[in-house]
Every structure is written in structure tokens, then in C-alpha cells.
Amino acid sequence: MQVLKFGGTSVASAENIRKSLAIVAMASAHGPVIMVVSALGGTTDLLIGAGRAAAAGNAGYRDTLALLAERHAAAARELLADAAQHEKLAAIAAQFGEIQTLCDGVFALGELSHRTLDRLMSYGELLSSRLITAAAKAQGLAAGWVDARQLIRTNSRFGTAEVDMATTTRQVAELRDSAAHHIWVVPGFIGADAQGCTTTLGRGGSDYTAALLAAALDAEVLEIWTDVSGMMTADPRLVRSARPIPRISYQEAMELSHFGAKVLYPPTIQPVMKRGIPLWIKNTFAPYDYGTLVEVEPPRTAAVVQGISSIGNLALLNLEGSGMVGVPGFSQRLFAALARERINVVLITQSSSEHSICVGVNEQDTTPAQAVVDEEFATEIAAGRIEPLRPERGLAIVALVGENMKDHPGISGKLFGALGQNGVNIRAIAQGASEKNISTVIRAADVQKAINVLHEAFFEATVKQVNLFILGPGNVGSKLLEQLARQQQHLLDKLGLQVRVVAIANSRHCLVNENGLDLTAWPDELAQAPALSLAEFAQLIIARNLRNSIFVDVTANPAAADIYAGLLEKSVAVVACNKVAASSDYAHYARLKSLSKEFNASYLFETNVGAALPVIGTLNDLTRSGDVVRRMEAVLSGTLNFVFNNYDGSRPFAEVVRQAQAEGYTEPDPRLDLSGSDVARKILILAREAGQVMEMSDIKVNGFLPPACLEGDVEAFYTQMAAHESQFRALYDAATKAGKRLKFVARYADGHATVGLQQVAPGHDLYDLRGKDNVVLFYTDRYLDQPLVVKGAGAGAEVTASGVFADIIRAARL
The missing domain is CATH 3.40.50.720 (NAD(P)-binding Rossmann-like Domain)
Incomplete structure (x- = not known):
């Protein structure tokens, strides 16, 4: 015997019903089939809405029912030939007449009881299953309809009825023994109590119906046909790279389904899990996809984590106080109080000091939960032994699930590290002793980021x-x-x-x-x-x-x-090319x-000094390894080096500066370079990175520009330089006469820094510096006599961009 269940999307339209029946026809070639069906997609919600509207005195429920009636009639007209169509349309009209009468009664009374709501909701599955049975017969399939209320016996807790397994098993066995059809179509979601009153099985009820039937019949397989190709490593709506899980254990599937995986619901798995019946999740719209096979003992894989799931709309309730420490019974009283209000506890965590206990509940239950707990502990709160309950809303749970986690140290560390690097704060943590599940409570706003980060860490290690x-x-x-x-x-x-x-x-x-x-x-x-x-x-x-x-x-x-x-x-x-922040106060x-350290976020600014040269990186490596920088001597302006290397008196100084600007070596305002303020910023940054507490005002700048050059705009700057050409020529001639070269040098030593134009003699490390090159000499405890030299191109858009690029890669790989 095979049991195949088809969800709401699988039977949402005539076209989808045909696809589902084609799957059933193929399965029936291998043996008898029970086809469990949900209501046509969206029907249950509309029926609930109609009932609540009627109870509220809103006559709009009639329009909702008319819309539903036409939708079912349209499907019947598309699926059935004329003779069968006429009979089915009449049956649909009769059933909607019953629904109308039921809602009219609710409208007149202004009350919608749980019992009435169950009766109202049951029509969704009753309508779809009868329509699908007629469509199957029209296609020549040996199909018959069975009322699930004759099979599934429950108690009288309307809305979430509990199943009487013994009676249900006996009634299903009677069906098997008297089966007159090869294919049985059964409405999911509904049952009946001992008095014959219609009940519903709660969330995921159609899946539960299918599992109950499969277990009672000891079926060879239970197939759940839905609109996705099996359980996924993560919610594909949140993670584009999520992929199907081919095979998974019952325990892992239970964990994933509890923590938000919409393909299955936890009660569904229990009946078939007890009997060891394989459960196969398949895609109605891609029937040849493998899907997910849920088994008692799937083949062992190398995967440590099977999937990542989440629950939203969560609130944390934190009960704490010194009066809890060492006093038995506090936890029991807390859970008993919540149970009295039928409030489900999703997550529990308690400090080892017993000073606090934290539980997660559905956000909609926060107010009644707070009220009942504060009432339970009113005496202790009044005496100051514990604090009033403090709810925290707007949270969610993200959980890692996998059987193999217990055998692999470091999974929690990897989880916390990945979230921490992306600024996802963990509000609470829960992990069972079996280590199949590690649950973290985070802000609901961070769920998508968190799941993607974790999926990347555990499933996409290469990307x-x-x-x-x-x-x-x-x-x-x-x-x-x-x-x-x-x-x-x-x-x-x-x-x-x-x-x-x-x-x-x-x-x-x-x-x-x-x-x-x-x-x-x-x-x-x-x-x-x-x-x-x-x-x-x-x-x-x-x-x-x-x-x-x-x-x-x-x-x-x-x-x-x-x-x-x-x-x-x-x-x-x-990643900052901008020098302002690093040279600010x-x-x-x-x-x-x-x-940067506190929030584990890189702050990198290598290009602040020397464009793409590894100046700051080298300095950081020295200090991190325990070396002490005693002195630094450097040419830190590619602009000024280019200018003084190209100025020989044969053409005006201003013309050489314009060339440097045209070739992209200067700041947008060249005065920042020629005034020495840009070099001062750079040596300040290096001094700070070397461990020195220093401000810009501490740096002595020995400028060479006449004051008039620094007034007005950029064009006025060039005009004034031309006017003072003799001064620049005099600087050049003096250096040439002494057999030296002009270099704008930055120096740091013993907590002091200076920048200024200097004559550099042959043999000095700065003498042969050509073009736009920069150089930094580090004199440290390890490089005391012979400095560590970093030298290379220190200006230019392409070079500077490559330095920014390198910082991006450093930040990305941390």
C-alpha cells in the first residue's frame, strides 16, 4: 500500500489536479494507492475569514463564499465532461448551501465557537476530495472516495484534536479489508470525535492524516507531494544557493520541521517514524526530481550540518532574581503557569547560577504570558526576591541541525564566529545534549543575513x-x-x-x-x-x-x-583611501x-600612506611581532618627488606642478601636496600606527611655498607660483651647487615629527628616489643600523586603486 499526500498548491487549480492525478496513476501501477488531499490552495484561510466576518456581523462573508463556490465550480467545469459535470456542480452548490446556512447562523448569533469553526473549515477538504475523486473517475482511474471522519477518531478538543490511535488503526484496517477500489481519495486535516462531530487536526493536519493512514496500513512508503523538491539546506526564499537534501534521518527532519521548515510539520513524522516507514518529499511540478527521502538510518555522509532553519515572531521572557538561587520549584511553577494559559514554550535556557531562566514563546502570546507569570510570582515580586517578567519582542530563532554535529568539535565556535563577524548579536542559546540542534535567538531583522552567513559557512566553504x-x-x-x-x-x-x-x-x-x-x-x-x-x-x-x-x-x-x-x-x-579619519583628532x-576590534569589523587604510605600497601593513607586522619603532625617515609624497625630480630650471616650477596634476599624481587641490599638509598627515598616521599618541599640531611643517601661493583658489595658486619662480629656482640652484638633490622629507624620532624640503646628499637612501616613488625607512630594535626599506610608486590613480583593492581583499578574507 502506498500513501500519497497532495498539498494545497498541488490541487490549487484544474491544471494542478491533473498533474497530481498523473502522479497517482503512475504510482497505482505498482500497487494500491491512498491519495490524501488538502483543500484547494487558500480555501481554508478564506473559510476562516468568512466565519470570523460573520461572527463580527460583517455580511461580506457572503461575497467570500460566492467567490469560493465559483472557483470550485470553474475547476469542475474544466475537469469533467458534461454529464459528470452537471452532477458535480449540483453537489458543489449543495455543499455551499450548507456552508451558507452555517455562516448565516454564526452571523445571527454573533459567535463562532471552536466546534463550529472546525465544521466550517472541514468543507475545504470535503469539497476538494470529492471533486478530485470525480476527476479521477473521468480519467478512467479506479478511484473511490472515503470520508476521513469514518477513519480518524479524535477527542473533542476542537481546533487541535488529539487522535485516538487504537480506534483509528482499527477503523483504517477495516477499510483495507473491505477496499473495493484501487485508488482511495481521502480528505486530509479532518476527523471526528466519538459523537461523530467533525474535528480538525491542527497545523499540517493533512500531512498528519497521511501519516496516520500510512502507519495504520504499514504502508511501504509515505509520499508528501508539495511545490518544492524536498527539504532544503535553508529557506530558498532567503538563501538563493539553498539546495535540496537528498536523504535525511527522522530526527533531523523533526528538528528542521520544528524550526520553521514549511515542507513538514513535526506531528506528521511521528506515526511513520515509529513504524520505520520511509517518507518521501516530492515536487508535484517537477515529479522526476529526487526530492528528500526521510529514513530511520540514512547512509552516513560527510555533511556535518544538514540544514539551517528559523522561527520568526518570537519573544523572550526572562525571569530573574536572587530569590531563585537554590530554591526548588521555580521552573516547575513557571512552566505550569504558562501551560494553564495553553502557551507553548519554543525554547528554554537557564544560567548555571540559577539566577535567571529564559523561555521563548510566540510573540502573540507575550501579553498573556507576562500576566500569568507575574500573577504566579506576585508574592516573590512584591518581596523583591525576583524581578517582574521582562519580555523582549521582535526576535527569531535560527537553528543548525545535523546528526554529525556531535562528533565534530568547533561547530558552535564556527557558528558564533560567522554571526559575530557580521554584527549579528545572539540574545540566547540553546543546545540539547544530543547535539542535533544548536539554536540561537537573534533580532528578527537579522534573520536573512544570519541564515545566508551560516549557509555560506557550512555549505559553501569555497565561496x-x-x-x-x-x-x-x-x-x-x-x-x-x-x-x-x-x-x-x-x-x-x-x-x-x-x-x-x-x-x-x-x-x-x-x-x-x-x-x-x-x-x-x-x-x-x-x-x-x-x-x-x-x-x-x-x-x-x-x-x-x-x-x-x-x-x-x-x-x-x-x-x-x-x-x-x-x-x-x-x-x-x-576601507578608506580618505586620510581624514586616520589623521583627525x-x-x-x-x-x-x-x-573595529569591538565589532570585529575591519578598518583598513593602507592607501593613506604610499598608495599601494605595503607601508602600514609592514609597520603593523613589526609592532604586532613585538618590535619597537625608534625612527622613521621617508619621502611620502609621490607628487612632490615627481615635481622635484622633474624640475631642473629649464621650465617653470608651476608648469611641472601642472604636469603632475594632469597625470593624476596630486590631490584635487595640489596645495595639499605642496604645502606639506598631506605629508604631515601621512607621518602622523605612521606615528600613531607605531604606537605614538600624537596630534596634527604636534608636527612641525617646514614649508617652502611663499604664503601668497596658499591664498585664493587653485588658479590663483598657479598664478602665484609663476610669480615666485625665482624663489623655486634659487632652491634648485642651491641644492645643485652643493651636489645634492631636493626631497620633501618626513621624519619621526623619539615622539617628534617634522616634514620639510631638504637637500639630500649622494649615498643617502633617499637620494636616488626617482619619478613618483615613495620610500619609508624603518629604524627599529631589530633594524637598528640598517633600516627596513619599503620603496615603490607612491602616486597615480591606477596604483592607488590597486591599494584600495588589496585592502578590500584583506577585509573580505578576515
């Missing part, structure tokens, strides 16, 4: 999705986007990083696509995108709440640096570094 929010697609930013576009496939193939640019923003527009922007078309699309302020852009990043998010600041905007702290507090990594710099 990590990274989401970039880029501010400033200017000279450097556009080069960065070009590099990202070229390297996307390389990053995926070689590093397992799926890098997506989710947003690009400038001062006028913000282009957003949560699925990733087309990096070949962004300039035109950005020009058409709406405007967004910096604060709004930061809020967008936080609100999207995407996993592994990185904010990339490729601007020199001081206001942009103001949003770093808020992003780091939400565990959004920050020391307290702000230190706070950003502290937030």
Missing part, C-alpha cells in the same frame, strides 16, 4: 559573498571599479570570493542594486540615479543588512569620515580603531 558600497567613483574610484570588473572571475576562481558592488555613490547620485551592479554600465546608470546624502547612504548600508558588507571611501571628503563609526558599530568593514582615530 564567500562580499558586498561593496563604494563612495567616490572619481579618478581613483573609476580605476578601482575597472579593476574589480576585470578581476571578478579571478577572485571567484582563485580566492573563493564573490565580490559584488551593491552601490556606487558620488555627491550627486547613488546607484543601488542589491543583486550586484553591472560594472560595465555603471557610469550611464549612475548619471540617472537619484541623489542621496551621506547620512542616507550610511543608513542604506545599515538597512540593507547584507552579509560581509564593506564600505569603500575613495574620496577626500571630511564629511565622509564622519560615517565610519556608525558603520563599524554595525559590523560593516571600512587622536581620540577619534583611537575610537575607530577600538570600534
